[in-house]
């Protein structure tokens with residue numbers, strides 16, 4: 001009831017009664033309603049503005065398939081080979097998403113790449129563990145990948161003999177996770193990082209792709225199992241697959257922006273090039289050559305050293321030539337074996353340091369002689385190794401090592 005007149009019973013004048021509510025109550029209530037209305041209008045306004053902003057309506061460039069651009073998921077892209085591959089892909093105008101758990105890689109390498117390729121939609125980094133199938137599935141559902149280069153792995157032969165389960169889990173089981181995610185989300189091209197360690201120690205050299213795979217350490221076995229899983233899956237799938245079996249990878253970006261920076265705690269399992277540079281810098285007292293009684297010309301192990309720049313070139317060629325319903329398997333090596341003694345001598349020349357060498361007993365899990373026959377990849381992918389001068393590859397890598405004594409940490413120049 002609205003009462004404009006003065007009510008006899010009213011004790012307080014100047015009050016307007018409205019439906020049992022007096023005017024001051026009404027004013028308070030109106031103030032409250034006003035505030036609510038204001039807040040609601042502001043919220044609506046914000047939503048309209050957000051909806052009109054390009055970032056709201058336009059999904060992330062990584063979540064849609066772009067015309068004329070191939071989006072590659074690079075697992076392990078913060079690592080040595082993955083970072084070099086990412087640089088090459090970005091240079092060749094691919095879109096790249098790196099997924100890495102940084103267990104072995106370096107965020108510093110990702111930062112270098114981000115600084116080199118700052119444009120939107122070029123490179124994104126996602127921190128995730130490939131062992132976490134739920135996280136992997138989420139990444140695949142939020143991003144529109146066209147292809148996967150699966151580099152991520154633990155990759156030390158010696159370590160694999162000490163921690164085999166870790167290797168089977170990280171390599172074999174995680175490859176299964178990736179493959180399942182690819183199948184579930186319709187990603188049709190896979191380039192898989194395999195290794196000459198899957199061949200074991202064949203009687204006959206050089207190794208061709210038809211050489212029987214009889215791996216002799218958990219690292220090689222875990223990679224072979226991954227290959228088997230991929231090949232079995234491919235029999236009933238239209239996925240285009242390339243399996244690249246690398247020989248021993250050395251070198252770094254010739255322009256000196258990226259390098260190999262393994263974690264200090266992995267030194268004892270490390271690869272020969274890392275050990276050589278550590279010895280040249282005086283971080284370790286010298287080189288330990290394990291095994292001098294192998295059936296090779298000078299008694300030390302013989303390996304086929306492939307420069308990382310050549311290796312990533314093989315990946316790009318493989319990506320371009322991958323065909324649906326086919327699995328291409330290729331050795332990636334120079335076709336030439338060099339002994340550890342030859343390697344040490346090239347390293348001494350490249351670094352200019354007379355590295356001390358200690359000769360020890362064999363290391364379990366090592367094989368005497370391994371070198372590739374790279375004919376198939378030359379004929380089918382038109383790829384050959386160009387950086388075949390060991391000393392020159394080591395010199396390029398040494399340049400980066402010298403200016404990055406602290407890896408991807410703050411730049412420190414050694415004399």
Ligand SMILES: NC(=O)c1ccc[n+]([C@@H]2O[C@H](COP(=O)([O-])OP(=O)(O)OC[C@H]3O[C@@H](n4cnc5c(N)ncnc54)[C@H](O)[C@@H]3O)[C@@H](O)[C@H]2O)c1
Nearest residue numbers: 076078079080081100101102103104105130152153155249
């Ligand atoms: N370096 C060689 O001589 C050589 C030879 C043959 C094959 N390969 C293969 O090449 C690939 C790359 O090797 P690399 O030398 O660059 O090694 P790397 O250790 O430098 O890089 C591996 C990367 O994978 C990441 N990673 C490992 N486990 C992961 C996980 N569960 N989830 C997410 N990220 C993970 C690491 O953090 C690292 O950044 C590996 O598959 C390796 O087996 C290397």
